[in-house]
Amino acid sequence: MRGFLAGFGLELRIVRAAPDALMPLLTAPLFALVFLAIVRQSGRADLEADALLAPVLMTLWWVALQHAGHLITGDRWQALLEPVIATPTSLATILLGRIAALMGLGLLSFGEVLIVGKLVFGVGVPFEHPVEMALTLLATAFATAGTAIAFAAVFVMTRNAYTFTNSLSFPLYLLGGVFVPVAFLPGWIQPVSSGVFMSWSADLLRATVKRDGIGDFWSRLAMIVALGAASFLLGRLILFHVLARMRAKGELATV
Amino acid sequence: MPDAVEVEDVTRVFEPRKKKDERVVALDEVSLTIPEGEIHGLLGPNGAGKTTLVKILSTVLLPTSGRARVCGHDVVEETKAVRPLIGIVFGGERGLYWRLTGRQNLEYWGALYRLPPAAVRERTRTLLERVGLADRADQRVEQYSRGMKQRLHLARGLIGDAKVLFLDEPTTGMDPIAGREFRTLIGELKGEGRTILLATHDMVEAETVCDRVTLIDRGKIIATESPRSLGHVISRFQRVDVEGAPEPVLGRIAALEGVSAVTRTEDGGARIEVSEEGATAEVLRRLVDAGVTSVRTSLPSLEEVYVQLIGERGLEV
Numbered sequence: 387m388r389g390f391l392a393g394f395g396l397e398l399r400i401v402r403a404a405p406d407a408l409m410p411l412l413t414a415p416l417f418a419l420v421f422l423a424i425v426r427q428s429g430r431a432d433l434e435a436d437a438l439l440a441p442v443l444m445t446l447w448w449v450a451l452q453h454a455g456h457l458i459t460g461d462r463w464q465a466l467l468e469p470v471i472a473t474p475t476s477l478a479t480i481l482l483g484r485i486a487a488l489m490g491l492g493l494l495s496f497g498e499v500l501i502v503g504k505l506v507f508g509v510g511v512p513f514e515h516p517v518e519m520a521l522t523l524l525a526t527a528f529a530t531a532g533t534a535i536a537f538a539a540v541f542v543m544t545r546n547a548y549t550f551t552n553s554l555s556f557p558l559y560l561l562g563g564v565f566v567p568v569a570f571l572p573g574w575i576q577p578v579s580s581g582v583f584m585s586w587s588a589d590l591l592r593a594t595v596k597r598d599g600i601g602d603f604w605s606r607l608a609m610i611v612a613l614g615a616a617s618f619l620l621g622r623l624i625l626f627h628v629l630a631r632m633r634a635k636g637e638l639a640t641v
Numbered sequence: 642m643p644d645a646v647e648v649e650d651v652t653r654v655f656e657p658r659k660k661k662d663e664r665v666v667a668l669d670e671v672s673l674t675i676p677e678g679e680i681h682g683l684l685g686p687n688g689a690g691k692t693t694l695v696k697i698l699s700t701v702l703l704p705t706s707g708r709a710r711v712c713g714h715d716v717v718e719e720t721k722a723v724r725p726l727i728g729i730v731f732g733g734e735r736g737l738y739w740r741l742t743g744r745q746n747l748e749y750w751g752a753l754y755r756l757p758p759a760a761v762r763e764r765t766r767t768l769l770e771r772v773g774l775a776d777r778a779d780q781r782v783e784q785y786s787r788g789m790k791q792r793l794h795l796a797r798g799l800i801g802d803a804k805v806l807f808l809d810e811p812t813t814g815m816d817p818i819a820g821r822e823f824r825t826l827i828g829e830l831k832g833e834g835r836t837i838l839l840a841t842h843d844m845v846e847a848e849t850v851c852d853r854v855t856l857i858d859r860g861k862i863i864a865t866e867s868p869r870s871l872g873h874v875i876s877r878f879q880r881v882d883v884e885g886a887p888e889p890v891l892g893r894i895a896a897l898e899g900v901s902a903v904t905r906t907e908d909g910g911a912r913i914e915v916s917e918e919g920a921t922a923e924v925l926r927r928l929v930d931a932g933v934t935s936v937r938t939s940l941p942s943l944e945e946v947y948v949q950l951i952g953e954r955g956l957e958v
């Protein structure tokens with residue numbers, strides 16, 4: 387727990403000192419405006435709430451991919467990885483704390499889109515199922531954190547991870563159905579998307595702002611949590627092997 | 642009670658990463674024992690394998706073969722037992738969060754050593770004072786000079802209250818005064834019963850603070866002795882100072898096998914350096930035969946031994 391809190395506090399302090407991690411908090415309101423303008427133009431007032439929710443999911447994804455995913459690589463380049471590993475606290479625990487802090491910051495985008503929607507377009511998010519909505523957001527942040535650990539472990543072995551994540555974030559938004567429901571994607575891609583927790587998150591989140599009852603809420607939530615837990619375990623496994631390999635090969639530090 | 646550090650036949654080979662690179666044997670069957678409370682110098686030129694040994698002992702690198710233990714715990718198998726006991730200080734400026742303040746850096750590392758928050762704050766405060774950074778504690782590390790970063794590194798190594806400290810070139814970039822303070826600090830740490838392995842290429846540093854020094858070059862240990870007696874171990878490196886020796890005699894001596902150098906001194910004398918066992922006797926015989934009686938033999942200082950054994954390479958940084 388202490389290691390988790392140390393990581394959590396560290397990340398908050400880093401972000402406060404160098405707020406570039408907060409970039410997506412600048413872009414989230416802009417995306418909200420773009421999406422709102424699109425649905426307005428096509429006369430789909432029923433999609434206005436969806437247009438506000440999409441940037442929240444995008445922000446979480448972006449933070450996981452562009453920031454959390456590069457945490458280990460960053461430590462390695464700053465010659466911090468070896469000293470961290472030589473302490474009694476496990477890297478996974480610290481990482482989890484750092485990622486949790488980032489997810490918490492990412493969730494602030496929810497507040498932003500609420501404000502922007504109201505101020506600019508006079509559109510609000512209808513809180514039809516507030517408890518379910520909060521649970522869905524939390525489950526999504528958890529699953530995103532799990533995925534981020536896997537990213538971080540894979541990226542530290544990958545030379546061009548930044549190029550990769552830069553080009554990959556948009557296709558992933560699409561695949562995750564953050565704005566356009568996966569049901570509208572070509573048929574062959576749908577099975578892939580259903581393995582991506584984000585597509586479940588996006589569908590469920592959209593359901594929480596509709597007047598109709600949410601079908602199968604608990605099992606859909608469980609699916610998000612289960613997919614998240616799976617990424618989490620996979621992430622820890624990859625991390626374990628990557629660190630063991632680097633320790634054997636002498637790659638924990640860059641020369 | 643087990644020794645603080647035991648290294649048995651440790652070899653570390655780095656396989657080439659690219660085809661054109663060569664395989665590097667960074668450590669070649671190195672064995673070394675450091676009893677508790679000793680300050681042990683690991684002295685050798687760049688590329689000798691010092692950092693590699695420090696990394697293996699601090700559990701962040703695996704040996705290719707051989708075993709190493711810290712306070713009786715294997716550094717490969719028992720990392721959980723080893724890590725709370727050790728503190729490491731790697732040289733250089735990296736290894737800190739530059740955008741955070743010195744205090745924030747230390748508090749983070751303190752938490753990783755599982756100290757309760759109040760203890761972390763207290764230790765941080767004391768350590769900042771101890772390394773002379775108290776009045777700059779709340780500035781970002783990026784504004785620190787090189788020497789200040791080094792001192793913060795040192796504080797970081799101490800925050801876990803380690804029994805065994807591994808210091809890898811901890812004074813590179815420090816000014817001479819800070820260097821002197823560093824030596825005082827080492828003395829205090831010894832007084833607290835800690836064991837220290839100090840890797841350095843600085844002979845003066847090794848000579849002034851270490852109880853024993855291990856000379857290492859190209860992955861092989863050349864000798865382990867107290868700084869003073871290193872000269873004895875390597876007694877073949879004797880030197881003979883003479884006064885009033887005729888030039889032709891010196892010329893013939895210079896040509897002898899086992900004489901590595903004859904240099905004239907400013908006052909008209911000469912220094913004959915010997916690098917082979919038995920050669921000293923022959924040098925002395927020739928001098929006495931030539932009627933030279935002002936002769937003095939002595940053992941070289943650690944620095945001279947180092948240069949003799951390792952060559953001028955050792956002085957390059």
Ligand SMILES: Nc1ncnc2c1ncn2[C@@H]1O[C@H](COP(=O)(O)OP(=O)(O)O)[C@@H](O)[C@H]1O
Nearest residue numbers: 636637655665667686687688689690691692693
């Ligand atoms: N991670 C690594 N990968 C490949 N070669 C390495 C690595 N670390 C050290 N070496 C090589 O091992 C040798 C010993 O290096 P090092 O232990 O850093 O020496 P020192 O600290 O005494 O200067 C050098 O030839 C160095 O290039």
Ligand SMILES: [Mg+2]
Nearest residue numbers: 691692809810
């Ligand atoms: Mg070194």
